[in-house]
Amino acid sequence: MAASRAGPQAGLAMATHGQIRAESRATKALLSVVIPVYNEVDNLRALYQALTASLRGRQYELVFVDDGSADGSLSVLSELVDTDAEHVRLVELRRNFGQTAAIAAGIDHSQGEIVVLIDADMQNDPADIPMMLEKIDEGYDVVSGWRADRKDRMLTRRFPSRVANWLISKVTGVELHDYGCTLKAYRREVLQGFRLYGEMHRFIPAYAGSVGARIVEVPVRHHPRLHGKAKYGLERTTKVLLDLFTVKFLISYSVKPIYLFGGTGVALILPSLAVLVFLLVRRLTVGTAVLSSPLFQTSTMLIILGFQSILMGFIAELLVRTYHE
Ligand code: UDP
Ligand code: MG
Numbered sequence: 001m002a003a004s005r006a007g008p009q010a011g012l013a014m015a016t017h018g019q020i021r022a023e024s025r026a027t028k029a030l031l032s033v034v035i036p037v038y039n040e041v042d043n044l045r046a047l048y049q050a051l052t053a054s055l056r057g058r059q060y061e062l063v064f065v066d067d068g069s070a071d072g073s074l075s076v077l078s079e080l081v082d083t084d085a086e087h088v089r090l091v092e093l094r095r096n097f098g099q100t101a102a103i104a105a106g107i108d109h110s111q112g113e114i115v116v117l118i119d120a121d122m123q124n125d126p127a128d129i130p131m132m133l134e135k136i137d138e139g140y141d142v143v144s145g146w147r148a149d150r151k152d153r154m155l156t157r158r159f160p161s162r163v164a165n166w167l168i169s170k171v172t173g174v175e176l177h178d179y180g181c182t183l184k185a186y187r188r189e190v191l192q193g194f195r196l197y198g199e200m201h202r203f204i205p206a207y208a209g210s211v212g213a214r215i216v217e218v219p220v221r222h223h224p225r226l227h228g229k230a231k232y233g234l235e236r237t238t239k240v241l242l243d244l245f246t247v248k249f250l251i252s253y254s255v256k257p258i259y260l261f262g263g264t265g266v267a268l269i270l271p272s273l274a275v276l277v278f279l280l281v282r283r284l285t286v287g288t289a290v291l292s293s294p295l296f297q298t299s300t301m302l303i304i305l306g307f308q309s310i311l312m313g314f315i316a317e318l319l320v321r322t323y324h325e
Contacts, residue, residue: 261313
């Protein structure tokens with residue numbers, strides 16, 4: 001059992017644009033199913049059985065990550081390791097780090113060429129996995145589950161999630177109906193070079209899209225939670241939104257930050273200069289005083305801000321050199 005190094009301080013190295021290849025048939029390749037577990041004691045045995053049933057005949061490992069559960073999940077997991085050491089692996093985190101960190105730890109400790117992520121709460125259905133692996137066989141790098149008939153609360157979960165999915169699709173350019181669905185299958189290559197923290201596991205498809213992965217969306221089953229409690233509510237939306245900005249920035253500008261900062265600077269300075277010229281011309285022709293105009297103060301301020309932004313861009317460029325060299 002290993003303690004994970006993928007805590008909140010996990011390193012940031014996202015800009016490695018890996019080559020995406022499509023080979024290896026999913027039926028023969030080793031499959032790793034990574035399962036984050038936080039207080040799911042009453043779901044684990046049924047989950048294990050469902051997974052085992054749907055993966056029969058394949059080469060697979062089930063990588064359970066205990067995310068600091070306090071309800072006895074860990075002892076059930078140890079029991080599963082004892083009964084099926086051939087397939088069950090256990091990663092034990094020292095405390096509760098959150099779903100994303102748990103997933104990152106599981107991926108780090110898995111070996112399969114193909115990685116399937118799935119929730120432990122039986123809301124996702126392991127019976128969907130074979131169908132997703134067929135899509136990998138067809139040559140896709142990411143198979144994204146879509147809970148077309150989602151069994152969660154409307155107001156606090158489904159509605160915010162619709163808005164979030166629309167926004168993430170627009171911002172990242174990778175159009176998916178359901179970024180939030182954990183059940184997805186990946187070729188390992190697309191998971192490399194993307195460090196996961198915060199709420200970022202949901203953005204893996206967007207990152208994969210940015211390095212040229214072939215992505216397909218498939219409807220998957222979704223069940224109401226029968227045992228245990230959902231760990232999240234509406235507050236997650238804010239985190240997801242902030243992570244979206246970060247991910248967008250990392251995907252688009254981590255290699256050339258001056259384009260963002262410099263671009264902002266120029267966008268502030270040019271119109272402000274035009275305003276100053278207008279004020280000057282007005283002073284010379286009509287005679288209106290320049291200094292007393294609020295336009296003068298505003299545009300001066302924006303010019304200063306613009307220069308600051310460009311300077312920040314230079315600092316960011318210095319930081320990024322570490323990567324280029
Ligand atoms: N989870 C985790 N650590 C946490 C919270 C959740 O590993 O801090 C796991 C949880 O056990 C489940 C999955 O992440 O397997 C999704 O959690 P949950 O069902 O609460 O989220 P929802 O389905 O409501 O989005
Ligand atoms: Mg759930």
